[in-house]
C-alpha cells in the first residue's frame with residue numbers, strides 16, 4: 161500500500177502549477193520554520209497550538225498549519241499567511257482532539273505555495289501521520305528518487321514530504337510507529353527537528369547533529385501532558401514549564417503512558433546553529449541555560465573589546481541588534497540611544513512597494529529619529545550583514561538624519577558561506593563578504609569604519625564548548641557532508657581542471 165494524502169478541502173492542487181510568490185530578496189538570513197506540538201487530553205489542543213505558533217511567528221511567515229488527532233481521525237487546516245490570518249475561533253473549534261501539531265513556514269526547499277505548507281498529512285496502514293519539520297535535508301533528491309521508484313505519489317516539492325513518505329513507507333512495510341520512524345530517520349541526512357502526530361502519540365525528533373533546536377515542556381499538573389516546541393518562548397506563552405531539550409539523535413515518544421526516550425543515531429554530536437543564538441531565535445528564548453538576550457549583550461561587550469571606536473552614541477538595528485548595542489554601550493561607556501524606530505506591524509507583505517517607495521529604501525520598516533542622530537558621531541550595531549544592500553540604505557538614512565560620522569559594528573563574523581541546513585542565506589556569490597574584504601565592504605556601505613565580531617569572540621562568549629556549534633556560514637566547515645551537486649548549486653567552486 162502506498163501512502164496517500166487524505167482529501168483536504170483547503171488545498172488547491174492547481175497551485176502546483178502557479179508561479180512562486182515568495183519574497184526571498186530580504187537582506188537577512190531567513191529562518192526556515194517553527195514547529196510545535198502538544199499532547200494534552202482534556203485540553204483545547206488546537207488553541208494551545210495556535211498560541212504556540214503565534215510565539216514562533218518569527219521563524220516563518222509564509223504559511224501556518226495545525227493538525228489535530230481525535231482518536232483515529234485527523235483534522236487539518238493550513239493556509240498561506242500569518243498565524244493570526246490563517247486561524248480564527250471558528251476554524252480552531254473545528255479542530256478537536258487530544259494532541260495537535262503545528263507549523264509556521266518559510267520555504268527553503270520547495271516553493272512558497274499552500275500545497276507545500278505543513279503539517280504534511282499522510283495515511284498509512286496504522287492511521288494518519290502529521291509531520292512538521294524545521295531544517296533542511298541534504299539528500300532530498302536521492303530519497304525522493306527512491307520513493308518515486310517505489311511508486312509513491314509525491315505531491316509537493318518539499319523535503320518534509322519526503323520524510324513523511326519515508327516513514328509511511330516503513331510503516332506500510334509492516335513496522336510499528338517507532339521502528340518505522342527510526343528506520344526512516346536513518347535514511348535522512350541533514351538538519352531536521354520534527355514534531356509528528358499519530359493516532360497513538362506524538363514524536364519529537366532531532367537529527368544526529370541537533371542543528372535546529374527543539375525543547376520539551378510540561379503543561380498543567382499531570383506529568384502526561386507534554387509540549388514540544390522550537391523555542392522556549394512558545395512554552396511561556398501557554399504557561400508550560402521547560403523540562404529539557406530533545407538531544408541530538410534522540411526521539412521522544414509521548415503517549416498516554418508518558419514520555420519515552422530513544423537514542424537512535426550512531427554518533428550524535430552537538431552542532432547547534434550559532435545563528436540561532438545570534439539572530440534567529442527570540443531573545444527571550446532560553447538556550448544553553450540562559451536567555452539569548454544575555455548572550456547577545458555579551459557579544460556586544462565582546463565587540464566593544466575587539467573594535468572600540470570613539471563616538472557620541474551607540475544605536476542598535478531593531479530588533480535583533482538591540483541587545484548587542486546595549487552590550488557595546490556598557491563595555492565602551494558610550495551612551496546607548498534609540499536612533500531607529502521599527503514599524504512593528506509591517507510583517508511580511510506580498511504587495512511590492514511602488515518604485516518611489518523602493519527608492520526611499522528601508523524606511524517602510526525602519527525610520528531614523530532625527531533629533532537623536534543630528535550632529536552625532538554614531539555607532540550602529542547590527543547582528544549580521546549578508547548582501548549589504550540594507551546596510552547601505554541604513555547608513556544613508558542615518559547621514560540624511562544628520563549623523564556626522566557612522567561607524568558600523570556587526571555582532572557576528574562576516575558571512576562567507578551559504579547554509580544548507582534550513583536557513584536561506586543566498587548563494588555564495590551574493591554574500592558580500594565572500595568576495596570582498598572588510599575595507600572594501602566599508603567603502604561600499606559608505607561608513608567611516610566597519611568591524612565584525614571575531615569567530616573566536618562569537619564562540620567563546622557562549623557558555624558552551626565552542627565545538628558544540630555549527631558556524632559553517634562563517635568558515636565553510638560544514639558538520640554534515642553535502643553532496644557535490646548541492647554544493648555546486650550554491651557555492652562558488654573552482655572550475656574542474658581537465
Ligand code: SF4
Nearest residue numbers: 433579630631632633
Ligand atoms: S551554516 Fe550557518 S546558518 Fe546554517 S546551520 Fe550552520 S551556522 Fe546556522
